[in-house]
Amino acid sequence: MTISPAIQAYWDQERREIIEHIRRFGVHLVYVSNEVGEECTCCAYLRSVGAERDPVPTEDTPENPPFCYTVGLYGIGHPELLVIGMERDACGTVLNALSGAIHVGRDLVPGEQLTVAGTDLLVEELPNPGQILFDANGFYERPPMASLPALQLTWADGRGRFPWEEGHESGPWPQPRPGEFRADLPG
Template identity: 50%
Template sequence: MDTEAALTAFRDQTRQRMAMGIRELGVWNTYVGGDCECGTCAAVPADARDDDVAAERPPFAYTTGLHGVGHPELLVFGLSPASACGVLNAVSGWVHAGRDLVPGELVELDGRSLLIEAVPNPGEIFFAANGFYERPPEFSVLGLQVTWSDEAGRFAWEDGSLLDPADQPRPGEFRA
């Protein structure tokens, strides 16, 4: 099998897995960076990784599937894979139950405040979602950043916050 045929088969299989996940769970979560130990990340050869760049960027995760129900996709930064997917699954569950999240909205999940913010540059972040919906970056799916607070309800940019602002870039300050 030549390389192009193998890549096409891989993309088709990935798209099929994503579609099955979206049908079953409502969304497909994509996790990028951090200490991910999944089979895909582990398979990347050490000489093909740019660990210096990865170390400078916080891990992030985003959904694919909400665009299909007329809602922006969701993005969260600075959490472990399990925590990021937990937040995304819970918040996307609200959307599937009929809630429309809007920028500036403050919601609560498991005792933490979450601020919903518009992502001004979704074409530079939501690559898997745009690929799934066959949208070029300039006509990207829309995105909302779910910014989380510390246990006292303070966000990283607020006085007294226990959070590192580098873990949650402000909307528009990050691109993948």
């Protein structure tokens, strides 16, 4: 597979940004949303240098919810963290707060319940991180079949009910259970 100079330049810049965020903040967050009309940073960069890439017009749907994950926790001996189906600002608040706690010695374990910024969370092991955490695996040079470990943070609705509990209100996007979701790379 031949990689164009424009794509290689983008990847180099992205790697530098990830390193800078990890140095400054202890973690880099990757938020993935496929809203129609929203150009991803890679496509925007390629367009700015005159290279072509066909954007894949998809929408956030129950099968394709937005998600956010960390890059950098694996480097300090902790699994990366993933949140699915939560609004961008809320994801950032939850993941930054937990990443900060991890950096001062907190370890999250599957089955643990906690509350962050008023949101009840359940920590669950993610069985398929290689199908979701593309930037994290790329940063640590891990192939999908030997992915770094990750934990999915399942969040409760405003009344404290988790997705499997009766009366749970999912909001705009339901949360898939760990192992039921995989991200798709653009074509």
